[in-house]
Each structure stands twice: as structure tokens, then as C-alpha cells.
Amino acid sequence: MLTVKRGSLWVLASTVLIPLATALAFWWVPDDIDQGFSQKIFYLHVPVALSAYAAFAYGAFAAAQYLRTRDVAWDLRSYVGVHVGTIFGTLVLVTGPIWAKVSWGVWWDWSDKQLNVFLILFLFYCAYFMLRFSLDEGERRAAFSAVYVLLGVGLIPLSFLAVRVAQQVLHPVVFTRSGAAMPGSFVLVFLIALAGMLSLTAGMITLELAGKRAAIRVRELRRRLEGSDL
Amino acid sequence: MIADAVLLARKDLLLELRRREVVLGMLQFVVATLVIVHYALAGVGRAGLPKAAAGMLWIAIVFTALLGIGRSFAAEREDGALDALLTAPIDRAAIWLSKVLALLAYLGLMEVVAVPAFLLLFFQHGRPALAPLLAAVVLADVGIAAVGVLVAALAQAARARDVLLPVLFLPVSIPLVIAAVTATIAALAGTGTLRPLGFLVVFDTLFGLLAWGTFAELVGE
Numbered sequence: 226m227l228t229v230k231r232g233s234l235w236v237l238a239s240t241v242l243i244p245l246a247t248a249l250a251f252w253w254v255p256d257d258i259d260q261g262f263s264q265k266i267f268y269l270h271v272p273v274a275l276s277a278y279a280a281f282a283y284g285a286f287a288a289a290q291y292l293r294t295r296d297v298a299w300d301l302r303s304y305v306g307v308h309v310g311t312i313f314g315t316l317v318l319v320t321g322p323i324w325a326k327v328s329w330g331v332w333w334d335w336s337d338k339q340l341n342v343f344l345i346l347f348l349f350y351c352a353y354f355m356l357r358f359s360l361d362e363g364e365r366r367a368a369f370s371a372v373y374v375l376l377g378v379g380l381i382p383l384s385f386l387a388v389r390v391a392q393q394v395l396h397p398v399v400f401t402r403s404g405a406a407m408p409g410s411f412v413l414v415f416l417i418a419l420a421g422m423l424s425l426t427a428g429m430i431t432l433e434l435a436g437k438r439a440a441i442r443v444r445e446l447r448r449r450l451e452g453s454d455l
Numbered sequence: 456m457i458a459d460a461v462l463l464a465r466k467d468l469l470l471e472l473r474r475r476e477v478v479l480g481m482l483q484f485v486v487a488t489l490v491i492v493h494y495a496l497a498g499v500g501r502a503g504l505p506k507a508a509a510g511m512l513w514i515a516i517v518f519t520a521l522l523g524i525g526r527s528f529a530a531e532r533e534d535g536a537l538d539a540l541l542t543a544p545i546d547r548a549a550i551w552l553s554k555v556l557a558l559l560a561y562l563g564l565m566e567v568v569a570v571p572a573f574l575l576l577f578f579q580h581g582r583p584a585l586a587p588l589l590a591a592v593v594l595a596d597v598g599i600a601a602v603g604v605l606v607a608a609l610a611q612a613a614r615a616r617d618v619l620l621p622v623l624f625l626p627v628s629i630p631l632v633i634a635a636v637t638a639t640i641a642a643l644a645g646t647g648t649l650r651p652l653g654f655l656v657v658f659d660t661l662f663g664l665l666a667w668g669t670f671a672e673l674v675g676e
Contacts (some may be wrong), residue, residue: 261462310633345626345629345630348625348626348629349627352619352623352626353618355615356609356619356623359613359614359615359619368673371672372669372672372673373609373623374610375669376602376662376665378665379661379662380627380630383657383661384630385656386630386636386654387633388633390634390637390651390654391637393650439660
């Protein structure tokens with residue numbers, strides 16, 4: 226059970242790093258001049274969003290590997306990557322509006338790129354589960370799931386681009402963040418939070434994979450015990 | 456390969472010509488949708504109508520396209536002809552391309568009615584820039600067909616096929632709709648449409664290549 230150990234180590238790392246980043250964010254980093262206290266959610270929201278992308282990227286990579294090798298292990302990895310990514314994506318859609326409400330006064334801002342792209346991705350990956358669970362287990366389900374996940378590789382950049390193009394044409398007011406670079410302490414705490422969240426992602430993927438593999442193994446053993454494949 | 460695709464597409468169009476199931480249905484659907492949308496926008500008032508209308512054209516087109524997409528593999532499924540098609544010595548991608556061509560023909564026929572009806576219902580007094588509007592429609596059709604046929608192939612093997620198809624198709628179509636609506640608004644207002652049209656070209660190319668490259672994984676085996 227090497228994978229369980231590895232997954233647990235990742236999770237352990239995250240249980241150190243995430244509280245550390247949270248504590249530093251609250252007690253060490255000064256309040257943001259512009260947004261004040263509410264900017265603290267940045268240390269949760271942005272690492273969660275980047276972790277979701279990391280998990281989706283892993284899922285897409287595994288899907289491509291599946292189509293190349295036809296090894297079912299990659300199909301399982303792809304599924305788990307998308308699953309964990311969707312969990313983090315849900316968290317982005319929860320934390321995003323909270324931040325938006327506090328700092329812009331609205332729950333949802335249709336001109337915010339990140340949030341809207343996540344909404345599109347969320348719909349896209351939810352459909353993935355529907356597709357997967359309405360196909361019978363086997364080679365065909367694996368191939369169909371992989372092809373659909375690969376569509377996401379095109380969808381992510383195109384969603385960003387589409388929202389941008391619409392903004393430029395329809396709302397030509399360009400609001401630039403007036404180049405005030407983040408102070409060093411912000412960056413440091415952000416990086417700790419990001420490392421913690423990525424460890425959590427890696428841990429969740431590893432452990433879910435171990436669990437799924439164990440379930441498949443149990444099913445095989447039970448079938449053998451019942452003598453159905455003798 | 457292209458010759459194979461054209462041949463297969465001709466077969467689909469011939470079937471459609473004999474049966475007249477898909478295109479007539481799409482025509483009625485799109486006109487009914489535009490009329491419903493017109494009444495749904497009753498609160499907008501005459502002055503706001505042209506502005507709100509651009510989105511309505513694309514709601515009508517995308518949802519009507521779903522009808523055609525859903526029938527893409529109907530003939531093969533109903534007659535069990537897909538297996539026969541797969542044993543034929545042709546490239547798998549040619550099957551995808553033939554379905555894309557047939558779907559483009561259906562979409563084009565539907566829009567020949569839908570776009571004038573749209574202009575009549577929503578835009579009687581303006582002078583829209585017709586060339587960019589048509590360019591947006593054509594470019595969007597290519598993207599809808601490229602993605603639609605792939606998604607139809609995914610859905611046709613699943614259990615709740617009819618429910619699954621829109622659930623799979625609509626999220627992928629969102630960037631396309633964003634750009635198409637943007638281009639239409641700009642065309643109706645007579646301002647620059649280069650960026651959204653450029654985006655549609657990128658969308659068509661990227662998803663065309665993705666669908667082309669992966670379609671063989673869905674059929675076959």
C-alpha cells in the first residue's frame with residue numbers, strides 16, 4: 226500500500242502548510258491598502274483555483290496517455306483528476322462570489338474573467354460525469370471519456386479568449402491594475418498557501434486512486450470467491 | 456478521403472431529401488423559437504429590441520442546431536448501418552467530415568430562413584452590416600458542426616442519449632456563442648467585427664483539429 230502512504234504524506238504536508246499560510250495571512254501580512262481585511266480570501270481562492278487547473282491538466286494528460294497506451298490505469302487516473310478538479314472548481318465558485326460580494330458589492334460579476342471561465346468549465350466537467358455514468362464500463366467508456374476530456378484542453382483557453390474578446394468589443398473600458406506590485410510578504414504567504422493546496426490536490430488524487438483500485442480489486446476477489454469466473 | 460466524405464455526405468443529403476425529416480423540423484423550430492423570443496422580450500420595448508435581439512438569434516440557432524446534431528447518426532443507428540460503414544475501406548475521419556458537411560447543409564438551409572426572419576422581426580429599421588453578419592453565421596456553423604458531430608458520436612452510445620446531447624454540447628458551445636453574439640452586436644451597430652470573427656476562426660480550427668484527431672477513437676474497435 227505504497228500509494229496510500231504517499232497520499233497520506235501529501236495530505237500531511239498540506240495540513241501543515243495550509244494552516245501555516247492561514248495563520249501568516251491573518252497575523253503577519255499587513256491588510257491590503259485597497260481592499261483591507263477582505264483581501265485575505267485571496268490566499269484561499271487563488272490557490273484553490275490553480276489547484277483545480279492542475280487537477281484538470283492531470284486529468285487531460287492522463288486521458289491523452291490512455292488513448293496512446295490503452296492502459297485502463299490511465300483511464301482511472303484521468304477520471305480521478307477530473308473528479309478532484311471538479312471538487313476544487315466547486316470551491317472556486319463558492320469562494321469567488323463571497324470575495325466579489327465583499328469587494329465589489331455583487332455576488333456575481335459577469336465581467337470577471339476567472340469566475341466566468343470557471344462557470345463554463347464547471348458545466349463542462351459536470352457533463353463529463355453524466356457521460357461517463359451513462360456508458361457501460363469497459364474500453365468504450367474509457368475512450369469516450371478520454372475524448373471528451375481532451376475537448377477541455379481546447380475549451381479552457383478559448384473560454385478565456387472569448388470572454389476577453391467580448392469585453393474588448395462590448396466594454397472597451399480597460400481597467401488596469403495600476404502596476405502596484407504585491408509586497409514580498411504577500412507573495413511568500415501566497416506561495417505557502419499554493420504549495421499547501423497543491424499538496425492537498427496531489428494527496429486527494431493519490432488516495433482516491435488507491436481507494437478506487439482497492440474497490441476494483443475487492444470486486445475481482447469477490448467474483449473469484451463466488452466462482453463466477455471459473 | 457475528401458472524396459469519400461463528399462460521397463457519404465451526399466448519401467445523407469439524399470436520404471434527407473427523400474424523408475424530409477430534419478430540415479423541415481429545424482425550420483419550424485427556429486421560426487417558432489424566434490416568435491417565442493420576440494414575445495418573451497415584450498418588456499424590452501421597441502428602442503431596446505435591436506440590442507437584445509443579437510442574443511436571441513443565437514439562442515434560436517444553437518438550440519435548433521441541436522435538433523440536427525441529434526439526428527446526425529440516426530440513420531446509421533436505426534438501420535445498424537454503422538458497422539457496415541466501419542468495415543468499408545475508408546478513413547474514419549472521412550465519416551466525421553461527411554457528417555459535418557451534411558450538418559452544415561442543414562444549418563445553412565435553416566439560416567436562409569432564420570436570418571431574414573430575425574432581421575424582419577427584430578431589426579426592421581436599422582441598416583445592419585450584412586457581410587460581417589453572414590461571416591459570423593458561416594464561421595459559427597463550422598464550429599457548431601465540428602463539435603456537434605463529435606458530441607453526437609459520444610452521446611449516441613449512451614443510455615440517456617437525448618438528454619445527454621445538449622448537456623454535452625452546450626458548455627462547449629458557450630465560447631462560440633459569446634463570440635457570435637459579440638460579432639452580431641457589432642455588425643448590427645456597424646462597428647468593428649474583426650476580433651470576434653477572428654476568434655471564431657480560432658475556435659473552428661482548434662475544435663476542428665481536435666474532433667478530426669479524436670473521432671477515430673469513438674468509432675471503430
